[in-house]
Amino acid sequence: MLTVLETCRISPPSATVGEKSLPLTFFDIIWLFHFPIHQLFFYNFPHSKPSFIQTVLPILKHSLSITLQHFFPFASNLIVFPNPTKPEIRHVDGDSVEFTVAESHLDFEDLVGNHPRACGNFYPLVPPLGHVTKASEFLSIPLFAVQITYFKNLGFSIGITNHHVLCDATTKFDFLKMWTSIAKHDTYNGSFPFYDRLLKYPESLDEIFMNQPGVEALNADYQILDLVGPSSKVRATFFLTKERISLMKKWVSIQLPTSGYISSFSVTCGYVWSCIAKSRVGFQERNDEDDQLERFVCLANFRSRMDPPLSETYFGNCVGSCVAITKSMMLSGSKGFLVAVESIGEAISKTVKKNDGGVKDAELWFELMFKTPAKIPAKIGVAGTPKLKIYDVDFGWGRPRKYETVSIDRNGSISVNAGKESPEDLEIGLSLPVKQMDAFLDIFNNDLQNFF
Structure with missing residues (x-):
């Protein structure tokens, strides 16, 4: 399925970064044990392998190197000290990103489809983060990796993997904007990352998250969770157009006239x-x-909600947890859609309308997001955000043919992103067992036809 053509390391240009460290905040620490995030961009490239090797690869490598000069944490490592000392992101001369080049014999047209496709076929296309190393006084954990995969005379994919401690979706999209701009135009005119840690919040939050269950496992035996097959799941892509969403919002507004949040x-x-x-x-x-x-768990960007507000280019994680909880029988009943919308709307309103510097009740986030009590066996999270135009990630060979968040396979999350044809359309990625996906397809399409 895959032939590795090259494995190398990409560093920032010599003597441009030096030794730097970036402290973690509680917004970052909460993700210490989260699995890596895997994303995959597919591009059309109907040319030969020599053309791919001679034209595409040099541009991607050079532009990545320049980008790492400004986004140095991507080429850095997470340094974990014995508790209670907080971890930090540290860069030293010679740090680099693992960059893999491969060729795949999988069916390119099948992979970029929207129909149910075997999840395991996507796993070879995203890189593992690498190995944890143990120094005398700390662990060193890689944070980012890249894999470029060529499909004969059809196209290529760019797979990226990052530790969630590194950053949230907003920062990663800023990184991709710079990388694509330098690759395409050999220059970048946008805003640069803001590294100052100006967040004001109770110090007790750091202590709470540094003492979350599992911290003791950060020792010499700790290993990163790789994404490996086989998988019994399939993934499919669904769309809701701007017009369809507008009809749904109007219908919900009539059915829930007192609801304070419908988006x-x-x-x-x-x-x-x-x-x-x-x-x-x-x-x-x-x-x-x-x-x-x-x-149901989704995340809200807290940069503008902090006191004082942070720059929109603040580097790292700065997202708050919105958690909706309701009964399974109500969700699966005839009014399940209304129950879900009202529950999610209340959860978002409750989180984003707090004026406590954005961190009121933050000490509960870990339990709400990650702990799964026996009474709440089913959890769905959201990867991605429609506020970021993911299909604008153009390195110079056209916009992506298809985008996939491969890591949603791990925990039953869904991905929600701005559509390819219009950013006001929404694209939903879903990973389910085969029989359940068949049932979901019928329900999703039939209910749309019957009600909207």
Whole structure:
């Protein structure tokens, strides 16, 4: 399925970064044990392998090197000290990003489709982060890796993997904007990352998250969770157009006249959440006397919500947790869509409207986001954000043919991104067992036709 053509390391230009360190905040520390994020961009390139090697690779390598000069944490390592000392991101001369070049014999046209496709076929196309190394007094954990995969006379993919401690989606998109601009135009006229740690929040939050369950496992035996197959799941892509979403919002507004928050995002997520719940019926045992709860988690950008507000180019993680919890039977019932939309809207409103410097109740985020109590066995998270135009990631050979968030396979999350044809359309990525995906397809399409 895959032949590795080259493995090398890409560093910032010599003597441009030096030794630097970046402290972590509680916004970063909460992601210490989260699995790596895997993203995949497919591009058309109907040319020979020599042309790919001679034209595409040198440009991608050079532009990545220049970008790392300004986004040095991507070429750095996470340094973990014995608790209670906080981890930090550290760069020293010689630090670099692992850069893999491969050739795949998989069906390119199948991979870039929207129909259900085997999840395991995507795993070879995203790189592992690499190996953890143990120094005398700390662990050193790589944070970022790149893989370029060529498909004979058809196209290529760019797979990127990052540790979530490195940054959130906003910072990563800023990184991609610079990388693509330098690759395409050999220059960059946008804003540069803002590294100052000006966040004001109670120091107790650092202590809470540094003492979260599992910290003791950060020792010489710690290893990064790689994404490996085989998988029994399939992934598919669904779309809601701007016009369809508008109809759905109007319908919801009539049905829920007192609802304080109805947005394109909440309506889309609510619809998908309810369809997933309905698709489980018949596949899971249910005790009607003890109806189980389900949890939906999405993230809000807190940069403008901090006190004082942070620069939109602030580097790192700065997202707050919005958690909706409701009963499975209500989600899978005839009014499941309305229940989901109202629950998600209330969760978002409750989180973003707090004026406590953006961190009120933050000590509860870890439990709400990651711990799975016995009474809440089902959890769905959202990867991506429609506020970022992911299909603008053009390195000079055209916009992506297809984008995939491969890491949603791990925990049943969904991806929600701005559409390729219009940023006001929404593209949803979903990974489910085959039979459940078949059920989801029928429910998703039939309910749209019957109600909207």
